[in-house]
Amino acid sequence: MKKKPIRHRKSNASKKAGLPPGSITYIGKERSEAAILEMISYNPQELSKVKYDTCAELHKYMQPNSVNWINVDGIHNYQLINEFHDIFKLDNLLLEDVSNTNQRPKVEEYENYLFLSLKMLRYDEVEKTIDSEQISLVLSKDYVISFQEKTGDVFGHIRERIEAPKGQIRSKKNDYLFYSLIDSIVDNYFIAIENIGNDLEDLEDEIFNDPSQKSLQKIHAYKNVLLVLRRSIYPLRESVNKLLRDNDKFISPRNIKYFNDVHDHTIQIIDILESYRDVVSGLKDSYLSSLSLKMNQVMQVLTIMATIFIPLTFIAGIYGMNFETIPELKWEYGYYYFWAISIAIGIGLLFYFKKKKWL
Incomplete structure (x- = not known):
């Protein structure tokens, strides 16, 4: 059997070595595409969706009596990220976490805003791998900012709901949009886990009928996929739980029930994840028994x-x-x-x- 070449993983985490706290340095895959800065402002009567070149221009056209959703695609553009410190007065430590794609999911409360980082996951059914992308959310009384590594996300249905003039989201405030973004990411976890479950059933049949060396490789691949999911979801449960404990300042009491629902979903996903880990362990034993x-x-x-x-x-x-x-x-x-x-x-x-x- 031909051996696979050994690949040496490149890491640019050393860029931060020796730098003072709050130094904004992009840590992640090298990207060359242009960053996109977009703002969707809406209320029950009005809706606007505009792309801007600079934060200063965007900040100028923010609507005071509307929900302002600012979306940034391309955190590798450190100059643009720096503008959020100058214009929106976001803390450098927060922006440092935004620029570090290896950041563990967490939540932090500042004086004027709330910060949450989490992972957006997509399951590749062909390669049997998880594509993980960091999403950073900032909630303020005046705006919601979402920082993404690249263009493309799971928020398409949220944009469609915003465009519908009679949708519930149009009558809600920033905290409801903040919840909607989190909920959309968590719901996408269910899709990934469901696809993994279907693939595990197919693998179980394969091991029972005709086990091979390729079957063992698939078992190890699914083990790594579940490990990535575990590292992303377990800290998120803690973060959402913290949001529920410390919520008075930025989250309306009427919307706490929605965050409770997200917390329940994370617990449900973790339970499914643990059962799949047991299934994968059992598949390895079944493979050895079948062999x-x-x-x-x-x-x-x-x-x-x-x-x-x-x-x-x-x-x-x-x-x-x-x-x-x-x-x-x-x-x-x-x-x-x-x-x-x-x-x-x-x-x-x-x-x-x-x-x-x-x-």
Whole structure:
């Protein structure tokens, strides 16, 4: 079997070494696409959706009596991220976490805003891998900011609901939009886990019917996928729980029930995740058992064949000796007698093995 080349993972985390706290340095995959800065402002009567080149221009056109959703695609543009410190007065430590895509999901409360980082996950059904993207959300009384690594997200249905003039979201405030973004990401976890569950069922059938080395590789791949999910979801449960405990300043009491629902979903996902981890562990045991059974079946066939040929080899060995006084050597039909006895012994042993259900 051809061995896969060893790949050395590149890490740019060393960029932060020696820098003072709050230094905004992008930590993540190298990207060259242009960053996109967009703001959706809405209230029950009005809706506007505009892209801007700078934070200063965007800040100028913020609507005071509307929900202002500012979305940033491209946190690799550190100059744009720095503008949020200058224009929106976001803390440098917060923006440092925004720029670090390896950041563990967490929630932090500042004087004028609330910060939450979490992972947006997509499951690749072809490659059997998880694509993880960091999403950072900032909730203020005046706006909601979402920082993304790249263009493309799971917020399409939220944008559609905002565009509907009579939708519930149009009559709600910033905290409800903040909840909606979190809920959309968490709901997407269910889609990923459901697809993983379907693939695990297919893998279970494959292991039962025809286990192979490729089956073992799939087991290890799913183990890594579940590990990524676990690292993303467990801290999120703690973060949402903290939001429920410390919520008076930025989250309306009327909307607490929605965050409770998100917390329940994270617990449900964790329960499913733990059951899938047990399934993967069981699949490895099933693979080894199936492989052992397959080997036993092969050994059984070889043993039966050897058992049949042992007496035949014994007879052939006796009459293959170079003694002149072996009486049967002079028989006229001795050769035919040998074959008749050999065939009778072979058929008799086959019937015996069939009776014992060894075949």
